[in-house]
Amino acid sequence: MSAARRRFLARIAALAGGAVLAGCDRLSRTDWFPPILESAEALTRRVQRLVTPRDALAREYTVADLSPKFRSNGTAEPEDDDYLALAEKGFAEWFLEVGGLVERPLRLSLADLRAMPSRTQITRHDCVEGWSAIGQWTGVPLAAVLAEARVRPQARYVVFRCADPMEGTEESKYYESIDMVDAYHPQTILAYALNGAPLPVANGAPLRLRVERQLGYKMAKYLMSIELVESFAAIGGGRGGYWEDRGYEWYAGI
Amino acid sequence: MQSDEGAVPGRLYVRHSLAVRVMHWVNVVAVVVLVMSGLQIFNAHPALYWGKSSYTGAGPIWAPGAFPGWITLPDVQWLAMGRRWHFFFAWVLVVNGIAYIAYAIASRHFKRDLWPARQEWRTIPRSVVDHLHLRHPAGAEAARYNVLQKIAYVAIVFGVFPLLVLMGLGMSPSLDTLVPGWVDFFGGRQSVRTLHFAAGAIVVAFAAVHVFEVAITGAWNNLRSMVTGRYRIPPERAP
Numbered sequence: 001m002s003a004a005r006r007r008f009l010a011r012i013a014a015l016a017g018g019a020v021l022a023g024c025d026r027l028s029r030t031d032w033f034p035p036i037l038e039s040a041e042a043l044t045r046r047v048q049r050l051v052t053p054r055d056a057l058a059r060e061y062t063v064a065d066l067s068p069k070f071r072s073n074g075t076a077e078p079e080d081d082d083y084l085a086l087a088e089k090g091f092a093e094w095f096l097e098v099g100g101l102v103e104r105p106l107r108l109s110l111a112d113l114r115a116m117p118s119r120t121q122i123t124r125h126d127c128v129e130g131w132s133a134i135g136q137w138t139g140v141p142l143a144a145v146l147a148e149a150r151v152r153p154q155a156r157y158v159v160f161r162c163a164d165p166m167e168g169t170e171e172s173k174y175y176e177s178i179d180m181v182d183a184y185h186p187q188t189i190l191a192y193a194l195n196g197a198p199l200p201v202a203n204g205a206p207l208r209l210r211v212e213r214q215l216g217y218k219m220a221k222y223l224m225s226i227e228l229v230e231s232f233a234a235i236g237g238g239r240g241g242y243w244e245d246r247g248y249e250w251y252a253g254i
Numbered sequence: 255m256q257s258d259e260g261a262v263p264g265r266l267y268v269r270h271s272l273a274v275r276v277m278h279w280v281n282v283v284a285v286v287v288l289v290m291s292g293l294q295i296f297n298a299h300p301a302l303y304w305g306k307s308s309y310t311g312a313g314p315i316w317a318p319g320a321f322p323g324w325i326t327l328p329d330v331q332w333l334a335m336g337r338r339w340h341f342f343f344a345w346v347l348v349v350n351g352i353a354y355i356a357y358a359i360a361s362r363h364f365k366r367d368l369w370p371a372r373q374e375w376r377t378i379p380r381s382v383v384d385h386l387h388l389r390h391p392a393g394a395e396a397a398r399y400n401v402l403q404k405i406a407y408v409a410i411v412f413g414v415f416p417l418l419v420l421m422g423l424g425m426s427p428s429l430d431t432l433v434p435g436w437v438d439f440f441g442g443r444q445s446v447r448t449l450h451f452a453a454g455a456i457v458v459a460f461a462a463v464h465v466f467e468v469a470i471t472g473a474w475n476n477l478r479s480m481v482t483g484r485y486r487i488p489p490e491r492a493p
Contacts, residue, residue: 037338056431067309130299131308213428247334253428
């Protein structure tokens with residue numbers, strides 16, 4: 001092959017390479033392509049659920065492993081008048097509503113929750129951004145609250161609604177959802193204490209969710225209500241959470 | 255490589271089987287997407303740590319700042335989309351890699367072409383010198399991979415890639431529960447993240463050397479052999 005033809009082919013290859021990369025960026029912005037990429041999420045969830053025992057515990061650490069100061073991410077202080085009024089009074093007038101597909105809707109105060117069975121665990125919090133921090137959490141197993149409320153058999157997901165508006169509006173308030181496998185996991189707790197002290201506002205006071213086998217964004221802070229549902233398609237953007245509605249995976253096991 | 259028979263200079267022979275060619279190019283696409291989307295994910299928190307967590311009081315071991323947009327996928331800061339690309343093509347890489355390893359063993363490609371024969375190990379020093387002088391085998395010798403090439407391929411396929419995937423899985427808070435403490439065995443979750451990045455850097459370095467060697471040992475002949483399978487034995491050097 002002649003040198004000229006070789007140079008021509010090399011140039012074609014370089015152009016094609018550049019076009020492919022530019023094409024990848026364009027594909028990300030189409031309607032039809034991201035769903036193809038997203039199909040991997042269901043495969044990941046099924047395989048991870050298949051290989052990990054249902055009640056396999058996340059690693060628990062010792063006091064020596066605690067991060068000196070547990071990092072606050074996302075909202076550090078909800079910009080919501082109702083929330084700030086509750087915080088002002090030390091959350092004495094705060095209640096957690098438990099409703100939806102339950103036999104017995106509940107309205108639990110912080111004192112009610114503290115009187116229930118508790119679990120303390122030193123676990124690692126893995127943020128989707130890549131960092132990890134280790135903290136000691138104390139709270140009520142979600143399973144205990146669900147038992148009290150008597151979940152109806154149709155319920156497939158637990159939806160958590162939070163006090164913090166992400167973009168200043170009522171509709172932008174943070175929310176999350178998990179399925180019943182994670183809801184009944186022994187380390188899934190509604191935490192009211194961090195490192196032996198009442199949960200600070202920066203970390204989700206007065207109550208936050210811990211789902212130890214998933215990434216940090218699943219662990220909703222500033223909990224206001226819990227709703228048992230059959231489907232979350234009609235809630236928010238329909239994808240099961242604030243960040244999920246913005247393209248993040250509903251199953252955040254990796 | 256299919257066979258040494260008829261490996262006479264100037265003659266075309268089938269060097270790579272169809273299966274190897276297909277899996278090679280699937281792997282190229284997967285690796286390019288994984289490296290670029292991996293850098294996108296890295297950019298969400300561009301620092302590496304050693305240990306169980308990022309906040310131990312010790313600080314990062316390496317914090318280079320964000321990689322430029324032209325080398326990330328997508329080109330703008332967009333973690334959610336970077337993760338979508340990464341986890342889709344991670345499956346492509348794993349399925350393709352398992353298929354390749356199974357094929358290499360079942361077809362004896364591994365034993366025949368990749369694992370250095372006993373007498374070859376002794377030729378390593380000479381091969382190193384030859385490589386540094388950019389001297390490459392010709393004639394019948396060029397029909398086989400040289401010893402350094404074999405070692406590089408075996409190390410990358412059976413060492414670096416499995417480690418890379420394992421360290422990727424080690425970052426999963428779910429798979430962490432599989433065998434208690436397995437992630438801590440590698441130094442902890444943040445160490446595993448650092449090792450994942452390091453293994454990725456080794457793959458990039460391997461690819462750079464690989465493409466360099468392909469280019470200087472007859473780019474067109476090499477490329478044709480990985481597309482059509484046909485490779486022309488380079489003529490013997492003049493004595």
